[in-house]
Amino acid sequence: MFLEQLKLITTFIFDVDGVLTNGDIIASDSGEFLRTFNIKDGYALQLAVKRGYRVCIISGGTGAAMQKRFEGLGIPDIFLGVTDKVAVYHNLLARHSIKAPEILYMGDDIPDLKIMQLVGLATCPSDAVPEIKAISQYISPYTGGKTAVRDIIEKVLRVQSRWFDENPSAADSGK
Template sequence: MFLQKLKAITTFIFDVDGVLTNGDILASESGEFLRSFNIKDGYALQLAVKKGYWVCIISGGSGEGMRRRFAGLGIENAYLGVSDKVKVFEEYLLANSINRAEVLYMGDDIPDYKVMQLVGLPTCPADAVEEIKAISTYISPLPGGKCAARDVIEKVLKIQGRWFDENPDASDAAK
């Protein structure tokens, strides 16, 4: 059943803090919140975009650094500072004619709970909270910010025969 779900995925949606980062936030003297992203997650994200998958970010967090990171990876749909993830999720699917069964969502904490119940493949990092693990079809063996996102993207692209990039640009994940 899990493998069949991987074959149907056309869309990846990710939370940020605790999924694409380890959940730590560094508060700078200027008041900006800084996050650390994994370069290998970045490679997988930009590859999914290049291969034609829908890639979307829905996060309660925000910041110019996040916007630049996602834009550099080619992610056009980054919804930051979101208070109602379900509303943004439903609007995104409607605007792009995406079927819920084709969506893989990775979340890690209670704000992701409701939207994860609406997708075809709810997933989470190894260090997600217990409530999220309980509703996840797949729990990555990797923690947030340490290639959990790459893990699920790689699984989908490999089972669909689309993982390897014959002509990678060494700077793709570093943008």
């Protein structure tokens, strides 16, 4: 059943804090919040975009550095500072004519719960909260910010025979 669901995926939606980061935020003296991102997650994200998958970021977090990171990976749909993830989700479906069974969402905490109940495949990192693990159809063995995102993207692309890049660039994931 899980492998069959992977074959349907055309769209990835990811939360940021706790999924693409380890959930830690460094508060600088200037008032800026700093996060670290995993370069292997970045490689998988940009490859998915290059392969024609829709990749979306929906996060309550904000910051120019986050925006720049995702733009650098070629991600077209970046929604930061979101208070209602479900509204953004419904807007995406309508705007791009996407159906729920085609969508994979990875979240880690309570703000992700409602949207995860709407998508075709709900996934989470291994360090997600119990409520999110309980509704996830796949729990990555990796934690947030430590290649959980790459894990699920690679699984989808491998099942669909679209993973291997004949001409990878060393710069692809570091943008």
